[in-house]
Amino acid sequence: MQTTTTSGPRQADTNAVTRFFRATEIDTRLLGMVGALLIIWIGFHIMTDGLFLTPRNLWNLTVQTSSVAVMATGMVLVIVTRNIDLSVGSILGFTGMIMGVMQAQILPNILGFGHPAIWALALVCGLVVGAMVGGLHGLIIAFLGVPSFIVTLGGLLVWRGATWFVTSGQTVAPMDPTFRLMGGGTEGSIGATWSWIVGLAACVAIIAAIVNARRQRKRFSFPRKPIWAEYVIGGIGCVIVLAVVLVANSYHWPVAIARRYAEANGIAWPEGGLEISHGIAVPVLIAISVGIVMTFISTRLRFGRYVFAIGGNPEAAELAGIKTRWVTVRIFALMGILAAIAAAISTARLNAATNAQGELDELYTIAAAVIGGTSLAGGVGTIAGAMLGALVMQSLQSGMVLLGIDTPLQRIVVGAVLVLAVWLDTVYRARAK
Structure with missing residues (x-):
């Protein structure tokens, strides 16, 4: 008896798809995230009666994503080395308040109101403070042996409290006109x-x-x-x-x-x-520029190779002569600088420095990195994936706002998505072995 089967054509189709991805070297996980993002966009567009996929909402979506996307690029390196940073939201609030006070109170008294250098000096001051705070965390983690979870959890509380003490809880406004361009808006484009x-x-x-x-x-x-x-x-x-x-x-x-x-x-x-x-928008350009620089650092510089070597096998990296402790310090200092850049974007966008600025941003940043494919087991992660993860997170939040969903339910959804992302990462790594 002669039998027929369709497995041949199906196998040929599978081979053709496989050959395509192998030839183009497209990251299938990244492609899957793009597909998930498109499904989210189309779903929200239908549920909001055509409000989501409009130029206005998409433009605002990119601006809202910028600050978290900037911090997510640094969180990739932190998580790749099997660490975590829970303090980035508080560092954002603290450095934002420092920059606000510098340009609204201190520098005008020294240089005079309207001096063209005020915004630049305030920005540099914020970046230096961010680097010092992050570097301090790195020193405690690397040289005192305190787990990064504990150090940055303490930093979350310490720097949030320090933000309040800078102005005794007062909001600082307005910001320098040139500084405000970093926040987007009509003029910031x-x-x-x-x-x-x-x-x-x-x-x-x-x-x-x-x-x-x-x-x-x-x-x-x-x-x-x-x-x-x-x-x-x-x-x-x-x-x-x-x-x-x-x-x-x-x-x-x-x-x-x-x-x-x-x-x-x-x-x-x-x-x-x-x-x-x-x-x-200017903040979108800043975020893209940061992404390009961080990609170059992580893939082209020796420092980036050290980071992934430590994440893959810390003991082997130490035996290979890599100064793992100082690499850790530099990673957290870099994370502090990126938090300060995000603070500049956020403060400029609000045209004010507030005590609540950056609250829960650490969770959104970690979620963006994990959703973007950064493995909590260390050694795996991409900058582009983290930035795309930030866009996914902000798309969910923006869509729920358009639907009128309450904030508590929004947080439930974000938490569920984070758990789902970690589970998918676990499944992916198990199958890859």
Whole structure:
């Protein structure tokens, strides 16, 4: 008796898909997260009657994601080395308050109100304080042997209390006009023309990076991707960049602000109104820049290789001559700097430094890194994944706000998603063995 089966074509299809991912070297976990993000977006868009996937909401979503995305890039390195940092939200609040006091009270009395250097000096002061606080945590963890969980849990309480003592609980406002540009808004965006310039420059950079990587592989006789795979990766990257620019330019200034701008600049108000594009927001550019720098640090510098070596096997890294203690100190100091950058974005966006600033941000930051594929077992994690994880977290929160879901239920959802992400990571690692 002759039998037939369809396993052959199915096997061929599977092999074709497998060959595609192998040739393009696309991270399947990252691709799965992109798919989950698209499902979340489409689901919320349907449930909110078309409010979610609008240029206005997507633009605001990217701005709201920026501060957590910045801190998530540093949390990757912390978790990769099998540590944790529960203090980043409190460091954000403390350094934000320091920057607020410096530019609203101290520096104007020294340099005079409106001095152009006030915002820069305040920012540098915040970055230095962030580095010192993070470095202090790292020293205690590395040289005194206190677990990072305990040290940073203590830091969470200490620096939140210190934030209150800086101004005895008072809110500090307003911020320097130039400093406020880091928070986004109508003025804190680069406009349509510059957005297209940045987008095209990013496309050129993507193509240049692909060409350079191919040359390096050829130089060292490493296997190279098929040329069609390079075209696919480059094309996808450029399409995503230009789509982001298009969405950012599709969100226009509110009518009242556009009218005031026209009156101030002597522009005749047209019959159909004046459409001025926001373009890409400054905090989004800051977050992307931080992501690029952190990716370079983690993948191209010796320090990054040390970080992953420690996370993979701390004892072997020590025996190999890596100064693991000082690497730990530098990781936490870097985490403090990133928390200060996030504080600048948050303070500029609020146009004030408050005592509640950064509360629970440590949980969102850790969740973003874990959802992005950083393993709590150490040794595994990507910067891009963490930033995408931050976007997933903020998308959930933004969608629930549009649906009118209460804050307690929002926290329940975030907690459930975090547990689910850790469980999926456990399953993935078990299957990979």
